[in-house]
Amino acid sequence: MAFCDLKSVCAADDEKGISYILGNVFAVYEIGTDAPLVYGWDMIKGVEVSSKDIVIETFGKKYTISNKIFSDEEDLLRAIAIIECHQKDYHFGYAHQRRLFPLKSSYVEMSPGKETYIGEDILDEGDTAAAFIMLLNFKLVKILWLIGVAVALVTFLVLHLTIGVTRTNVLYFLPISAAAGAIMALVVYLITHAVARGRFKRIADADCAARKFITFVVSRQGFAACESCVYESRDLVPWTEMEYFIESDKMFILYKNNMPAAYIPKRAFDKKHVGAIADIIALSLEQR
């Protein structure tokens, strides 16, 4: 199991008088009881992680652990990592919001090998939003052309029906139509940019890893993009877990199930190593 050395997390809910411990087992200490209620992870039916709380459902009870009762964000991240690792082994239901980095259940513990590049950085909001937009542009570019041409034709048709095209005014109507198409395409482009940025912000706000230092590792065996406070030096996501990657000027975006699964910023690594890292990724995944 990856992340097997992670320290257990203890969170005390003073209002309810309950302490929770997440580690090898899930334990609930209630005030006034002699022995804690301890669940093995095989007794867990499902876990739901949201930006507000973690809900752990056993076969008889449901425990809602507010994110506020964790002493700090590092404890919360560690608790989520422990849950995800056990989810891999015990296959209980797991619901979570969209994440910027791979789930801990994707990691396996392995020796990274000699050719390993390690970097650390906080994910830059501007860079990542730009990457989001770039990815959006890949999909939008044809649609924008289509919108531009369609609006231009419609404008020309409207002008023809209302004013009527003559040899004298056609030279005015053509640029007017083209301009209308271009303006509409630009408006759509700006709206989608705003939507993309908003979408990234929503994901970033929900995923507290976006505000944390991230350890990035690239090796022949696999890669890691994991909160530094949680990361153990031998846990990697094998390349076989990913499908393809896209390289922008600022980062590598790795895809799984046609969705971005990891953002690896180039600036996290020493500049002289970026070429070698690109080679490793290109040898391991298809580039699109």
Place this chain on the structure above:
Amino acid sequence: MKLLAAEKKVDVRTETVDFDGQSALLVSVKDGSGIMGTCLAGYLGTSGSTNSRTRLFYIGNDPVISMVCPNRGNRQSDKLVSFSPGFQGYDQKINGALTNSFNRLNEGESLASGLRDIFNLLSDGVYVVYYSDYYPTDGAGIFFWGGYNISHEVRGTAEYNRAIGDRTFKPCFLLPTQPMDYYAARTKMGTDDLVKKRSVQGIAYHVTGLFSALLKGHHGAVSCVDNNLPFRCAVIEKITEPFTDKAYTVPMAVEPPEPSEPDNTSEEIDPEAPDAAARIEVSAPESEPMTEPVIAPPLNGISGFRSPSVKIPLRAFPKDMLRQIIEGRAEYKPKHFNVIAAKLQTIRRKSVNNNVLPYSVLERVERMPDCEMIESAYAIDSLTDEQLNCLLAGDVECNGNVIVSPNFYSSIVTACSFLQFKDIKRFVDFSIAILENPELSAAHEYVARRVAGQSENKKVFNFFESVVESADPKYEKFLATAQTFVKRWKNK
């Protein structure tokens, strides 16, 4: 790296707990130095693919036992075990701590005080310690010391043994913590006398399944086998695994299903209790072979924590020890893990096998109970003569009940193992009866090999001699085994 030089105060507490008429000596280690223990090493280059994860038993800076756990570390899969080629010999101070503990135990000190130097070497956690007799073999009739030079699948190394199920068991086979080239005939001559005076012959640390690593007493093990003495060890086991009392029902039964009491079958853990083998007989299961357990949904959490040999309910734990188990992880990588991992890639140049040991020792360990026999003692409660006659007639059922298993060959194998473990005389009679029956020729080769292990049994010799002399074609499947047996007998 001087591991013991940078000593910090290790908080070791011992407490005897009583529960359900049993008792266990618990030891909690806080701020442990982690100089000795087991840890996961992930998917190493040596393990081949990412389907097999590696686990290590290490002492100091040295990997000692390497276990490749197939099927992504499936708990029901036996491991590929080898003595790690990266072993270079651990620190003299560690050796000193082991020797001191061993001497103190033999001077009559209790387990709690005698083993204190070793407790300081462990990683954080709660441990149970007790005495138990071990068979110094690899669980397949080979002397343990030189039995792991090459990585191979070792039966009985799975954490969860299907034959034993959820019951408690005492590990009874050994893994070495020294390479075979440490064996010296001169040292053995010394231990030959010493073992007769010792009350404790070794110190073992449980590693996996039925196997423990022998920390101290390798030469003593040779001497004990040579002198026909039981090999009594002080055993240290880590308590990590949660357990749940499950309600079992018999789905096919006409009567309403009644929950059994699985804990009643568990062994009593008296820290000073002797003899694992004898206790297996006591704790033989009472379940029907055909009974299929139906597991009730565990609504109220686990019942307690266990090690292989003991199941301790939550209420029986001292509060701080319980909290320590809950807050701890099963295994920790030591701080110097990278040093250990680097040594794993080493290739051993020198490898000495068991042939340096006296022949009498090698011959005796062949006759010791093996893993199949231990498992069979859990798989079946008893075998009556009527049931054996049914098996000899080629039936797997007796009076409408399955005797061992619906599979005939599996039934024969288990019955032989069971009888060999419990009653050698009946085993020999049953084996000869199988070998005499040409209709059971599918089992001949296995049974002949098994009974040939009784190298000092006159009845076996007489039978094999008659086989060799008769040259009857019905014996052709085990003629070679018979010839070897007779030849060895005559050369004695």
